[in-house]
Amino acid sequence: MTRKKVKLAFIVNDSSRKATYKKRKKGLMKKVGELSTLCGIDACAILYSPYDPQPEVWPSPLGVQRVLAKFRRMPEMEQSKKMVNQDSFLRQRILKAKDQLKKQRKDNMEKEITQLMFQCLSAGKILQNLSMVDLNDLVWLIDQNLKDINRRIEVLTKKAQSQPQIVAPMVTSGVAKIEEKVQVSYGHGLDLDMNMDIMQKQNWFTNLLNSGGGGDEALPFEDVNHQNGFWPNPFFH
């Protein structure tokens, strides 16, 4: 069976069109039958083609009569409520495709802004060439992420509280002196370069835990390009 994408337009080539007609007609009738059997429902199909004066029908002339009679017995409104022709059917499909496209674009935008955020985090500074729109999007995304992070933190801390307390190894492992105080200068320039080593980070984190989240001491960005999972892990994995 060929799997080439077929252009959705009248097939101009006569023999090609006839071949397609035969195959697709067969497939269509098969599908009607499957639908009827699988779902235990009444169905019928009537097909007029230039190749045959008599229409092709499913399931049989008698079956078609029966289903059409059932159809025609219904009130007019019930008959036309879910009735479509090419025009209305295609319009429905177009609307659906538009919606899907809009959603996909939105998702992709969000993914891109997320990447932007991660890049800012890794680089330790705000990248240049960001428009106000990008900045706004970034802030929005950060807020969304903070919501999720906080929610997750709550879940985990609840879990921890229901378990016996284990002292985190990194807090007790020898804390080295802080070698270098990292300069965080907000006033001039946004080049926040932090090359800290592990001990410093642990120290900072210990301080963070002890002080309950000290604001200005907190060092924002990590230059961890060459470091991977430097937090010896605890109990939450």
Next chain:
Amino acid sequence: MSKKKSSLGRQKIPIEKIPKKSHLQVTFSKRRSGLFKKASELCTLCGVEIAIVVFSPADKAFSFGHPEVESIIDRYLSRNPPPECSAHQLVEAHRNANVRDLNMQLTQLLNHLEVEKKRGEELDHVRKARQRQFWWESPIDELGLHELLQLKVSIEDLKKNLGKHASKIMMEQSNMSSQIVAANGLGRFDAFETKPGAGMNIASTLPNNAYYLGFRHAYL
């Protein structure tokens, strides 16, 4: 990380009545839609006329017809050949032209959708690769408590910086526009009035390149 499939994919099922009611309903919905789609394609590709009538499990009637369900049913039941008058043919021609346009529009949309889907997959792929290097890019649900705390601090700080960055830009902008008024008598221009969703390079809105260089120097 466990792989989560959004659906089971195409699975072979026996052609007999589906036992579970909910499954049956879903199957009806999907297959009815697919059936009409196939019928629509057959009409477009091969220029045939068709009517399909199906009853849902709840006995609602769904029908698809080209040109119209009613006319096909009437034609079949009365065994009358279709009218061949020129007026009728003109109507047909218009109708077909309209369907052609709709098909083109639909095809275009589906192509765009395909492109965006691929873009989404690429973005996912990049992020997955980065996750090996940067732990904070992993999904939040996979991070441990202290990782979360650390990430939270970092992000909050980034947010603070962004706010400051933004205020600086706005200050620069108002300084700049007053300079421009002085320089060439033009009114204030709003560099940041962009169309929603259009990320615009600041540089491109500044008329004076030399000024932009100066601006950059202040912040690098």
